[in-house]
Amino acid sequence: MTENSFEPKIIAFLCNWCSYAGADLAGVSRFQYPSNIRIVRVPCSGRISPPMLFSALKQGADGILVSGCHPGDCHYISGNLFARRRFALFKNLLEFAGIEPGRVNFTWVSASEGERFADVVSQVTEAVRQLGPFNRF
Amino acid sequence: MSNSYIPYSAIIDDITVETEDASLKTFKLVIENEEERMAWRHNPGQFAMISVPGKGESPIGIASSPTEAGSVLFTIFKIGSVTTALHEMEKGERVGLRGPMGNGFPVDTAFKGKNIVIIGGGYAFTTLRATIAYLLANRQDYGHITVIYGSRSPGMLLYRSELEQWAKRGDISMNVTVDRQAPGWEGLVGFVPTITEKVAPSPENAVAMVCGPPIMIKFTMPPLEKIGWKDEQMYFSLENRMKCGLGVCGHCTCGPLYVCKDGPVLTRTQLKGLPVEF
Amino acid sequence: MKTIFLNEKELLALLASWCETFDVYAPNDGKGEDAACSVIGWGKIASKEEFYGVLPDKIAKGVHKTSIKPFFFPQPETLVTFTSDNKPCAPLANTVGQKRLILGVRPCDARSVMLNAMPYRDDPYYQANQNKTVLVGVGCNEKAITCFCEKTGGSPLGTDGLDILITTLGTGFALEALTNQGDELLGSQGAALDEALLAEFTKRRESFAADAQKANSTPSLKGKDLMSLYQSKIWQDLSQSCINCGACTFLCPTCYCFDIQDEAIRKDKGSSNACACGTGGCACDAPSVRRIRYWDSCMFPLFTKHASGHNPRGTKEHRVRNRFMHKLKYFPDRFGALSCVGCGRCIRECPVNIDIREVMTTLLAVD
Amino acid sequence: MNNVNDIITQELRAFASSLLESGEVSAFLGFAHGSLPMTTRPFVAKTPEDAQKLVWNSFCVLNLANYLPALLKSIEPPRGPKDPPPEGPLPKAGVIATGCWSRNIVVQTQENQVDRSRLVIAGVSSRGMVDRKKVLKALDGKEITKIEEKDHDLIVEADGAIKELNRWSVTRDNCQSCVHSSAVVFDHWIGPKLDDRQAPNRFKQIEDIEKMTADERWAWFSKEIETCIRCYACRNACPLCYCETCFVDDSNPQWVGKSIEKADAAIFHLLRAFHCAGRCTDCGACESACPMGIRMRLLTKKLEKDVFELFGDEAGMDASKPLTMTTYKLEDPQGFIFEPKHGQKKE
Incomplete structure (x- = not known):
């Protein structure tokens, strides 16, 4: 398998209120993005805990995308703000242990940002494609 | 050396929902390979490991009597990951079956010619059902048979149609009770220990099998002792966490005994020498 | 069975010759990279320098950090595999694989293999692992401060479980064949012991055997009513400092409890894609689930916890008591010997310094 | 002349024994001698005589705060699961605490694991414990x-x-990089009080690893954990680990496999460390307890560094402040958030 023909599997954890709706809008608006992502809808980005991300990686994901509402827009007021602290530390810890920086990604996509969603997915997919299959574990 | 870790392939031939809350279902399993199916032998009171590949294995008491050949019945409570997966399976699906394991009740030896008292509570009644079916199939070998079986409510009783059939027979005394009076219930009302005291089976030439939650067992002992029951006449079936079922892995140990191999059926005399770790 | 005498050069040559028919393992620092067998602290050796390190007069005093238990009881070991339609693969255990020979085994560790074989008598995997392994031991010239093999029924020159025992003798080494396999391995090498060496060898054996017998606490422990201590305060005192980790049980060569679990096999991740049989020719070349067994410890609360939530050994005190009672009472009741070989690893590595020798002393003091 | 440890040991015994004598505490937690050189045993003194067994030396490597929740529970009068708590104050326990242990007590107070009013803390300055x-x-x-x-x-x-x-x-790596060696909360002081140490390279070990490439870091991490036997000594020695059911024991879903294979060991260590984020005081008990010599403390130290640099927090320094992970600020840094280059793939 050459580098170019590698199609990464990316698990996207999207919050129900913003990012999932953003993904929906991207579809409705016909913004194209790669089909490499598998979406898991969660109530809030604050719901995402590191064990879930490890599960995805262990079960064969090559990359991960977590997306929630922009700070200040959380449906539950502060879920994404707690999540932001968690993700900041978690991403650093993963990189510290040698997981490549582009594997696990966090972003904010609002319900009106269909285009941003498509951009994020395209660019994350491309970055993971460049990294190649995840074989750390 | 045979490899006891490899399960038989068995097909779910039938599923019966036993209780009103559907937390208990009876699975009829048929071993796929005919040779293995014919070679299967078990005693009432034995158990087997049922596995859902990918989820794991659980030890489950065998609910069918050896006299009901061709298939094996298991009544399973939905509680952990394996049993939940089993409850979600359908007729025709394949599971793993390892066993039979443990000693079972000594129905062909110590029980022969004796009066038999069977006391069960809740869903611990499954292996007792196996025993009753066996005793009735070999009715001439035993004396008087008394059954005391209690559950929370009528809807939580297992094997209701069979209970009714047995009650109609003249050669077995059935005492089925529920904890509280319920609409439409015409049978006994009260906890198992209370009913035991009322029915008060004589210890003479008799053995008792007591299976149920620890609290029921604890309170059933005094009324029996009061009328002269001895420790060696009382048989219990223990349920410890088990993994291998072969007396190796160590999970079910209770002092020097492996409940899976030396048990699960133990007399009260045996239990008295053991640490209370069950 | 023969006993032969070799000088250092001859011994090194003999060790090297074994590499032709065996995978030869010896103590090391890391984890073996060998795909067939990864055992922490033991690795394959082939070079002369490495052989030098396992000579009885060069090897470090006392036991190696980790025991040889994982050679027989791998962590994890695949028991069965299943295809995606839930069919189990039914080949025999991993009988395939190169025969292996382990060098530098201390008598206490070798004895643990024999003791574990008692509960594992009918276990095809353990038996297969044992059948493909030759144990070459080195006698202990000196004891470490944590060593107490004699107390448990062993001896620094003990031969239980070994195929060959190498000891220093005079200006060279005595190699004692203890099984037919060991006898074959020694072949026609070297000379038999001459009269003077034989006298020294026999005298040493006898004196060690006598010492070991005198020190052995097995008979006295078996003579005590240890169940009377079940409610004793000593368990509370011991468990007070215990943190309930599994360091003691996992380092212990004679702790053999395990758990069984199913795991999905990831098709794309290479290494674990093989069926349990390893033949590759069975019906399930594409297993989707593997059922593994891996070490478990009675120190963990989950070990005995029922699905209902009830836990028969729910407290730390229960579990600490069970560990010691199993080693010193329950196992002896069942199999006749203590489930302890006196290697001292648990004493050395316990984070809170719980010392099984003190527990034995306390138990022996009971009337 | 008596050395510092002897002075502390004498004062400690006297203090513990006076507390036990007067009945102010019903147990005093400290260390006793171990059976081997360089070992100590956590020890609970219940009588003034017991208190004479307490010792202080450079091998007190475990964190005593780890024992406190269970110890406090054990000295309560026995009662059934449904009985109400007894009236009046519950019995107290005494404990000796260095900087890091006392900070863990603060964290335990913040997390409602121990009741500060039931503790009598004998503060001490740690001179660094020996590895x-x-x-x-x-x-x-x-x-x-x-x-x-x-x-x-x-x-x-x-x-x-x-x-x-x-x-x-x-001395241990964590002691060499320690900046709070003296107890931060205490009711009584034992021995000489040292000024806070100005460790010049508090995070040097971490910075050295950060300088490596991702592949080098993975090689380092893999090597570090390769000898893990999954005994959970690190977890159980940690005063932060008190969950009824640990994530490693969850079976449905199962977050982490139980074997010693690389993926399982890696996930275990990363998650264990992450659970300590914003709570770890770098007491080093995990590393000291490890029978295999794994330096898992480097992971928690990395988190400690990030918590300090990103959020300005140090765990256990101030009981009145919320723990790092239980709060947020609107202006928390978010440089790690993926920002797409705009409009790359628009149709």
Whole structure:
């Protein structure tokens, strides 16, 4: 398998209120993005805990995308703000242990940002494609 | 050396929902390979490991009597990951079956010619059902048979149609009770220990099998002792966490005994020498 | 069975010759990279320098950090595999694989293999692992401060479980064949012991055997009513400092409890894609689930916890008591010997310094 | 002349025994001698006589805060699961605490694991605890049969030979980079009080690893955890780990496999460390408890560094402040958030 023909599997954890709706809008608006992502809808980005991300990686994901509402827009007021602290530390810890920086990604996509969603997915997919299959574990 | 870790392939031939809350279902399993199916032998009171590949294995008491050949019945409570997966399976699906394991009740030896008292509570009644079916199939070998079986409510009783059939027979005394009076219930009302005291089976030439939650067992002992029951006449079936079922892995140990191999059926005399770790 | 005498050069040559028919393992620092067998602290050796390190007069005093238990009881070991339609693969255990020979085994560790074989008598995997392994031991010239093999029924020159025992003798080494396999391995090498060496060898054996017998606490422990201590305060005192980790049980060569679990096999991740049989020719070349067994410890609360939530050994005190009672009472009741070989690893590595020798002393003091 | 440890030991015994004598506490938690050189045992003194067994030396490597929740529970009058708590104040326990242990007590208070009012804390300044593995290494792995401690040196007897080691050179990594060596909360002070140490390279170990490439870091991490036997000594020695069911024991779903294979060991160590984020005081108990010599503390130290640099927090320094992970600020840094380059793939 050459580098170019590698199609990464990316698990996207999207919050129900913003990012999932953003993904929906991207579809409705016909913004194209790669089909490499598998979406898991969660109530809030604050719901995402590191064990879930490890599960995805262990079960064969090559990359991960977590997306929630922009700070200040959380449906539950502060879920994404707690999540932001968690993700900041978690991403650093993963990189510290040698997981490549582009594997696990966090972003904010609002319900009106269909285009941003498509951009994020395209660019994350491309970055993971460049990294190649995840074989750390 | 045979490899006891490899399960038989068995097909779910039938599923019966036993209780009103559907937390208990009876699975009829048929071993796929005919040779293995014919070679299967078990005693009432034995158990087997049922596995859902990918989820794991659980030890489950065998609910069918050896006299009901061709298939094996298991009544399973939905509680952990394996049993939940089993409850979600359908007729025709394949599971793993390892066993039979443990000693079972000594129905062909110590029980022969004796009066038999069977006391069960809740869903611990499954292996007792196996025993009753066996005793009735070999009715001439035993004396008087008394059954005391209690559950929370009528809807939580297992094997209701069979209970009714047995009650109609003249050669077995059935005492089925529920904890509280319920609409439409015409049978006994009260906890198992209370009913035991009322029915008060004589210890003479008799053995008792007591299976149920620890609290029921604890309170059933005094009324029996009061009328002269001895420790060696009382048989219990223990349920410890088990993994291998072969007396190796160590999970079910209770002092020097492996409940899976030396048990699960133990007399009260045996239990008295053991640490209370069950 | 023969006993032969070799000088250092001859011994090194003999060790090297074994590499032709065996995978030869010896103590090391890391984890073996060998795909067939990864055992922490033991690795394959082939070079002369490495052989030098396992000579009885060069090897470090006392036991190696980790025991040889994982050679027989791998962590994890695949028991069965299943295809995606839930069919189990039914080949025999991993009988395939190169025969292996382990060098530098201390008598206490070798004895643990024999003791574990008692509960594992009918276990095809353990038996297969044992059948493909030759144990070459080195006698202990000196004891470490944590060593107490004699107390448990062993001896620094003990031969239980070994195929060959190498000891220093005079200006060279005595190699004692203890099984037919060991006898074959020694072949026609070297000379038999001459009269003077034989006298020294026999005298040493006898004196060690006598010492070991005198020190052995097995008979006295078996003579005590240890169940009377079940409610004793000593368990509370011991468990007070215990943190309930599994360091003691996992380092212990004679702790053999395990758990069984199913795991999905990831098709794309290479290494674990093989069926349990390893033949590759069975019906399930594409297993989707593997059922593994891996070490478990009675120190963990989950070990005995029922699905209902009830836990028969729910407290730390229960579990600490069970560990010691199993080693010193329950196992002896069942199999006749203590489930302890006196290697001292648990004493050395316990984070809170719980010392099984003190527990034995306390138990022996009971009337 | 008496050395510092002897002075502390004497004062500690006197204090503990007076508390037990007067009945102010029903148990006093400290350390007693172990059966081997360089070992100590956490020990609960229940009588003034017991208190004479307490010791203080450079080998008190476990974190006593770890025992407090269970100890406090054990000295409560026995009652059934449904009985109401007894009236009046519950019995107290005494404990000796260094900087890091006392900070863990603060964290436990914040997390409602211990009731501060039921503790009598004997504060002490830690002079750094000795790393047994470093001593062994300094003696080329020879078996140590005896060790004598002076204020600044260790006299080690190994296989007949005697060697003098500078004590500080063999103290633990976490002690060498410690900046809060004296108890931050206490009711009584034991021994000389030292000023907070100005560790010049508090995060040097971490910075060295951060400088590596991702592949190098993975190689380092893999090597570090390859000998993990999954005994959970690190978890169980940690005062932060008190969950009823640990994530490693969850079976449905199962977050982490139970074997010693690389993926399982890696996930275990990363998650264990992450659970300590914003709570870890770098007491080093995990590393000291590890029978295999794994330096898992480097992971928690990395988190400690990030918590300090990103959010300005140090765990256990102030009971009135919320714990890092239980709060947020609107202006928290978010440089790690993926920002797409705009409009790359628009149709």
